[in-house]
Amino acid sequence: MDMRFSPEELAFRDEVREFIANNYPQELRGARRGEMSKEDILKWHRILYKKGWVVPHWPVEYGGTGWTITQRYIWNEENARAETTPLLPFGLSMVGPVIYTFGNEEQKKRFLPGILSGDDWWCQGYSEPGSGSDLASLRTKAVREGDHYIVNGSKTWTTLAQHADWMFCLVRTDPNAKQQEGISFLLIDMKTPGITVRPIITMDGSHEVNEVFLEEVKVPAENLIGEENKGWTYAKFLLGNERSGIAGVARSKKAIERLKKLAGAELVDGKPLMKTDEFSRKVAEVEIDLSALEVTELRTLAAESRGRGPGPEASILKIKGTEIQQRITELAVEAVGNYALVEAPRLEVTGNEFVPGPEGSQGLAQDYFNMRKTSIYGGSNEIQHNIIAKMVLGL
């Protein structure tokens, strides 16, 4: 057992750290995704694409870097450390791997380049108004007519669909089969007639998610991934990837750093809040939870590097990772005291440019409200508990 980085790995760390320092766009430093334009969100993606580093986790033949799992870990750490814009997962981590794993040659040629370059913006057509935790109950229907499918139904909680060029969509192709067995995986061009995107504003005032209505949408049969009615297999493969990325350890480390800074500046009877017993212990507690999660993630990665893919135990990373992220934002609200009340401008709020409060305190309550989504999305934390109970403990 050895948890330290080798000299080669340290050299790699220095190399990527320097690359980020020299290449990450100055104007994006400190920006929040909720306030960024489509082009801003894509800037870092495009820089990494040019460098050839946009999909370190893909096989080399499709554009991967060939880095070891440790190198990928270092890469993620360094990005979090520099607080770069997180790359959108929908193409790079979700549909991309599905296409190169289950798609045909034609589909790989057609879709992978746009995912890599960022020219195609993807969104995820999974959840429906009646199908959240019970995803397999989805009802959006696709009926084969000649060389097309006709799709009818609606999707919801579709993140950033307002910018999307393509949606990967779970549809029911066999209404008579058992739930999981009648589902197919379709790629749908968002410009197709019959698609309407309606914004959903969340309680923090941001517009991240949408409803997507599909009415008599004609999708070419060649956009079917793999076999008809086998979509659930691909969907599950994708969800497994979604879970493993969700721990967010490196970003949480950075968030704790910011929390300490905030609590160091806030005064209680003239003394920094960070020096008070009650607050510093709470920060220590979440930091210890995070250290444990970091090693748990490293253990998962090590197992993966020996050829064992992320199994059901990846649910630990989702549950603990999101609990920690939520706890940090909760403590940040506590840290700033009265100034937590101030609303920072979001899409829904107009004319409010005055956001008083100490440095770094702006929008913290809204971040806290927004982060409540993390225990709901990607399979709610209750569902993750069920997965561990069933698949790991055999209950």
Next chain:
Amino acid sequence: MDFSFTEEQTLLRNTVQSLLQDKYDFDTRRKVAKSADGWRPEIWAQFAELGLLAAPFSEEMGGLGGGAIETMIVMEEFGRHLVVEPYVETVVIAGGFLREGGSPAQQEAHIPGIVGGETVWAFAYAEPQGRYNLADLTTTAKKDGSGYTINGYKAVVLGAPWAQKLIVTARTSGGQRDRDGVSVFIVDKSAAGVSTRDYPTVDGRRASEITFENVKVDADALIGQEGKGLPLVEKITDQAIAALSAEAIGCMKELNTATVEYCKTRKQFGVPIGKFQVLQHRMVDMFMAYEQSVSMTYMVNLKLTEGEAERTRAAAGAKVQIGKAGRFVGQQAVQLHGGMGMTDELNVGHYFKRLTMIDTQFGNVDYQLKRYSEAA
């Protein structure tokens, strides 16, 4: 031992309920909170008409002779409807200062304006460096002839954009955090030297940052004795805490009802999700958190007239309870509603936001735990 309400109190609750059912549905509230003004003066006028603004004042002062229990009833119903109008700031706090510390002349000059709905007040006490310590003041009031000159800065003054009058705490003597030397003043928001910058708060209200630059006030602006204001400030903020506790149980009650209802109707895996034991137990915990909060709210409202030590423990204890329960109930109501709970369109998120902010007002859980343990 009697926890029942009198006939008059039940009547008061019914009056508030029917007004709010009629005029304060969630969609209207949402629109108002986002409007340029952020509140409805016409609703305020109706509060006056129905006597809500007169409730806690004695009949000699033009009030209805009610007390903490009447305020509690009003605030609980306000919590259920997420009322944004500055009842706590104007009636409970400014009204409290005038009632408990004001001279007969001050009472005569200012209480009729509150009761009649003509004057709105805000409480400018917090300062950026002071966090929740009511005595940590850098704002000063210097004796100037027969009056005072006030200089300083006040943070997050809730309801100030709508107010004409301010209650301002300032230091007339002593060191920055001394208990002695704190004085309480009435200041016109339109007085020369008062400047405000307004902004919305995350719970759908408005607040201001206020700068006082050589603001002159007369001697009769001082409430109570010069330099001896802190005990009065503590007493009135405890009354505000009692009112906010009542508001919080109103919010929690609505969240619990909505959550149970949702879990009975929302089906996943072929059954209502309320059939899952893990969610049943969660809702039982939410229910218990609410019941414990109701108990603490009754307790603090019944003990506001007790001696300082007992009142402090009651207020601090209630604030800890509603802070913890509000966080738990709010978070779980969102969680159990799933994605819907995250939306601006559903009221659940709005109750959650308000509960979160109630915890930050007048000292959060940590602050009140410390205060409780020091008073015990």
